[in-house]
Amino acid sequence: MSPKALYRTIARAEAVTWTLLILAMILKYGVKVGDWPVSIAGFIHGFVFLSYFATALLVGMNQRWSKRLILTAAATSVIPYLTVPFDQWLERKDKLNGFWRTEATDHPSDNGWLDRTMRWLVARPIPTAIGFFVVVVAVFSALLVMGPPGSSS
Template identity: 55%
Template sequence: MTPRLFYRAFAIAETVTWTLLISAMILKYVFKVGDWPVTIGGFAHGMVFIGYAMTAVLVGVNQRWRTRQIVGAMATAFVPYLTIPFDRRLEKRGMLDGEWRTTATDHPGDHGFTNVVMRWLLNRPVLFGVGFVVLLGAIMSTMLFIGPPGGRS
């Protein structure tokens, strides 16, 4: 899977979970069906939101985006449906072109700690996948422990 496809999958998933969450809020507040739709939609959206942010960082580092670009990519997840137009903008600018950088080049940034760790993980896809899921679960668990936005009812 290329960086473009990996990023795009999470950008699309983010919009799908926004739809789930908005639909769940309509069910809860308009049709008064209880809290369960928001619990399910919110959980799904939270997981994908965190995964999208992690993906934006990973792809941004791989593609050598500026820090501001990576933060901008993560910020698009806060606005419903903004990840898709942002993805298209990245596509038009060629910022998703290329493969995963699994070997070092002469680029000065390739020898920094972040890039060395990224290449090490990319060269071990099973470990990378497990690590991605474990980190996602750890962040989600921490967020659930802290509590939902707006507090617990």
């Protein structure tokens, strides 16, 4: 899967999970069916939300986006559906084209530890996917222990 395909898939999944969460909130507060829809949709959305952050970081590093652009990409997940037009903007600006960088080039940053680490990760997609999954699950689990946003302990 290319960087573009991975980013686009996760960006759209993030938008879909926003829809699930909004529908769940309508069911909870409008139809008064209880907390269960938000619990389920919130769980799914939270996991995809964190996955989008990880994907924006990895793809942004691979595509040599600026730190500001990587942070902007990650921030688009906070506003419902913004990941989709941002993805389209990246497409228009030619920020998603290219392959995974698994080999060093003449680019000055290719000798830095961050780029060497990124190349090592993308050259091993299965262990990297498993590692990212484990990290997202760990962060997600820690956030679940802390409780939902706005709750007091």
